[in-house]
Amino acid sequence: MKRTIIKIDEELCNGCGVCVKGCHEGALQLINGKAMLVSELYCDGLGACLGDCPVGAITLEERESEPYDETAVMTRLMKKGDSVILAHLKHLFEHDQHDFLAEAESVLKANNVSVPLYKQLKKKVVPNITGLVGHQHSGCPGSREMSFTPSSVQPVVATGSQPSELQQWPVQLHLVSPGATFLKGADLLVAADCCAFSVGDFHQTYLKGKRLVIACPKLDHGKDVYINKLADMIDHGGINTLTVMIMEVPCCGGLLSICQEAQKLASRHVPLKLIRISLKGEKLEDRWV
Known part of the structure; x- marks a missing residue:
């Protein structure tokens, strides 16, 4: 099937291993000093590891790949303890991956595994749950709902409508010709x-x-x-x-x-x-x- 999955630039990768530690699903390993995608089955393609890489060696691409297998991932993670399981569930939760969450819950239930704090996680009542799972890996907050109060800095009083500084059209990168x-x-x-x-x-x-x-x-x-x-x-x-x-x-x-x-x-x-x-x-x- 064609789906989004990570791609690692081996030339850019400096072998720091940060992404490997951050990938709770176990899709990445450090081999010969380079991060490698060792299992497409374990890569959910959500891209949380992009922010872990200090040199920008990880990108997302769409290509033919084995489908992600949440059951296989959760079966593997159950052996690693509650903190790793919770970190993975939090990762899915923050990306609104409800189908994968339901699949993960079914695997846990079938194996009589109960994870403390998970019910609180689902209710979004744990403000700093990353501190409870050991690794400060927050996933991608880009799809997580948040509310915050605008800055209290004194607003600038405009004398009229502010003009746009846009000088051309189109602006979407797919639509702009390199020869424009x-x-x-x-x-x-x-x-x-x-x-x-x-x-x-x-x-x-x-x-x-x-x-x-x-x-x-x-x-x-x-x-x-x-x-x-x-x-x-x-x-x-x-x-x-x-x-x-x-x-x-x-x-x-x-x-x-x-x-x-x-x-x-x-x-x-x-x-x-x-x-x-x-x-x-x-x-x-x-x-x-």
């Missing part, structure tokens, strides 16, 4: 879809003076197309600089990986900057990569 005339000599902002909605001053602070393409590394199809297209924009489109703007959620790190792969593929070098934004719209990181 507006790319020539441009500073290109590659922004994750959610960024503009999370940052109050997106247009004035981040988009002004730049050309824009948007993409979602978790939900969009054709990641290889993105890599090749960005490489063409560097080589033939004549862009001046590349700035990738992503959210703090782990799955969003895939967009940085896409830009880095494009930078490697291109024969011409352009500087690459990373801007990382918190869920509340605060700038967490702003640096040249």
Whole structure:
């Protein structure tokens, strides 16, 4: 079957092993100093490990693969104790994988395994359950429901409606031609879809003076197309600089990986900057990569 599954760039991988420790499902192992996907059956394709990788060596791709087997995963995890089981259930819960959760519960019930705190987890009443499972691996909060109060910073009083800083159309990366005339000599902002909605001053602070393409590394199809297209924009489109703007959620790190792969593929070098934004719209990181 064709499904989303992780892909590891062995050249980028530095063998730190962080992703292996973070993959409770057991799909990854460290072999000859490199992280390897050793079992497609155990890879759920949700991409929580993307945020664990410090060098951006892990991305998501859609390809022919064996289907994920939750029963096999849970049968394996039962031997590792309650903390590992709970971490896995939390991972599924945060990604709204209700079918896999039901399957996992059936396996636990059939084997008379009871996990403390799981009922509380389902009710979302454990505020810091990661502290109870040993490993601070929160999965991808990108699909978890959250509410927070906007910043109490004194609002800026506008004298009128703020003008848009968008200078071209289209903006979705699949739709933008690498040969578009507006790319020539441009500073290109590659922004994750959610960024503009999370940052109050997106247009004035981040988009002004730049050309824009948007993409979602978790939900969009054709990641290889993105890599090749960005490489063409560097080589033939004549862009001046590349700035990738992503959210703090782990799955969003895939967009940085896409830009880095494009930078490697291109024969011409352009500087690459990373801007990382918190869920509340605060700038967490702003640096040249």
